[in-house]
Amino acid sequence: MLRLAEQCLERAKSFIGKSLDPPGPPMTAGHRRMLSDGGEERSPFLPPEVFQRLQVIASQDTSRKELTPIEEASRLNQKLKANYEARLARLPPGQAYQKTSLTLSLQRQMMENLIIAKARQDALQRKMEERRLRLQEEANRRFAASGGMTAEEQEQRLLYTNVLEYEQDHDHKAQQLDWPKQWKANMKNNPDASLVSDLVSHLLSRSDHPVVKLLRKHQYRVYNRLYPIVSGGASLRPSHSSNSLTRPDTSADHQSFISSSSSLSPSHSRELTTEEDEEDEAHKQRMVDRENSFEDLETFLTQLDWTPSDYIHIAIDQLLSLTLLSFECLNTSTYKDLCLASLEEAFFPPLWSALVALFRKVHWEREEAFQASVRLYHDALPGDVGVPSKLFPGDSGMLQHASFPYESAVQELKLLVQDGCPQRKLECIVRTLRQICICAEDYRGLNEADSAPKTAAIGADDLLPILSFVALRCQCPQLVSECAALEEFIHEGYLIGEEGYCLTSMQSALAYVESLHTGVAHHPANA
């Protein structure tokens, strides 16, 4: 009898001990890692684990997760245990029998709670599975038209099932929590473009929504793969003159732009959809193994079998499709564009510094060339880079608020590196070019003060030399890599319009500036 009691006590003790253990100490491990990293070489990039944790913290919101029956029971058990300990403490000494009885009763109650919870959990699980099957059927019906089942479609179906599940969860709760339904009704009653970005930002603030989970997953994967590259000191050699990270095997500019146009090949999307986290782990190990062994981008990317721009384009497409599936009312061409802009605005900022660091490693030679030209021409005047004299003031006395011509455009362009969102960077370039046109108009007015105002507007023949001057005066080599990255990541819809034109002109001007230091060959006098 006594032995049996002792055994029970042991079990209760071990049980109590277990329930006291905090659930794993990942935080401390992460800190240690970060500190040891910093000790050897200071990297401005957080280790992926820390990045992931920050992601979760950043997106934590008010929607509290409900406890599972087991969690509820263990919470109850902790309370029981606390009571038990309080009563033990109050027992007068020498009451061994009472103590044993209390311990046994505690153990019995705790076991009972757990058994009941387990049964409830199982029942709930069964119900959830039934519901999931039902929702899966609903998702299947939704996709019935699409016929065949590629891996991609399978994944999309699965994600859509998650969305249905999420919505049903919120349907059963208090009215104020049922936000998807409310937004859908809002959009139906009052379809308005201004509602779209509100809806998407609301969606992105719900950290438990499948779209947000997918967003975090993709961001983490990209960061996880960039980290070993950008946190190391090695720089990469670009493959010949290729501007593109999409296909490193091209040998000339024109080939690289043609091949980059097929960035959404089926094989790549398959890679994206079937990839598992274990693969990520294995990949991480491979990356660590060869961290210092690559020295040129070509070999490197071939080994990598993964290019950031392909991955990111597919990831964003997937996020967009899931958002449109969740809110069918957004599926019109204008709303879709707004939606995409909002998703990109959420997707890029945490990743941009790592992405641009990768591009800087690839384009360091171009940046050096740019820097060399800046050293030679830092105080050049517009005329020195081929701007016609009618488009800048003859003597600096004519400048009212600036110390050199086109200074306001230079100031605007300097803001580009500060933003983390490609779309906003693109807007900054557009503002720079517009500012150039405004200045050019003013200067022309000054130069032709007496003659009748001419209607001739400036075209590319004038714009490019001025833009080159502005880029030169900006003195920021990073622009080269920023623009190369923008070209990869800006959604193609923007590339045909004014934004695309401005980005293209900027790249053309940067390339010209890079060539300036090499001497007479490209000097305007010889053109």
Next chain:
Amino acid sequence: MAAAAGGSRTYSFKVVLLGEGCVGKTSLVLRYCENKFNDKHITTLQASFLTKKLNITGKRVNLAIWDTAGQERFHALGPIYYRDSNGAVLVYDITDQDSFQKVKNWVKELRKMLGNDICLCIVGNKIDLDKDRNVSVEEAESYAESVGAKHFHTSAKLNKGIEELFLDLCKRMMETAQADERLKGNGSSQSASSRRGVQIVDDEPQATPSGGCCSSG
């Protein structure tokens, strides 16, 4: 929902403007995008980048016209300007044989890069200066034919021939786009996001019906 209604499409075309410094391509394109009823015809980027909305045989067309720098020193990056272009307008000055040679070089480059996907238009500008002509009509027209391009004579100064050249170009770009569409099997690939040529956009139901034709943007 959205796609079901209407069924009319809007074509978006990118057209690059190529030509040496003084051939008058800026005046040409400014003439074209000028709106007689509105003085605000010039976009914020002036003549470098212009847009125009058209209505051709009941189809809406949005043109984006990309001016390029004629100077040799900016040619290295030429390909990034004309990638994904649906059309190119190559302008020379009929009094300047050299500018016609430049057009030939660009044609060669465009065909090499973009094959037959791009509709070419070769334009002899400044016909108001016909007495100083240095490029013969026969030479220009037979060359254009040999490379599968259309040839037009224009005068930006007298506003001659410009509407015609762009209208013809638009019609050919629409034909090319429709042929592409038929090839792709039409419809099902609504979300196919190829990086090349953003061409066809489904109209939205709530879009305001476009009044009249040839309103410039």
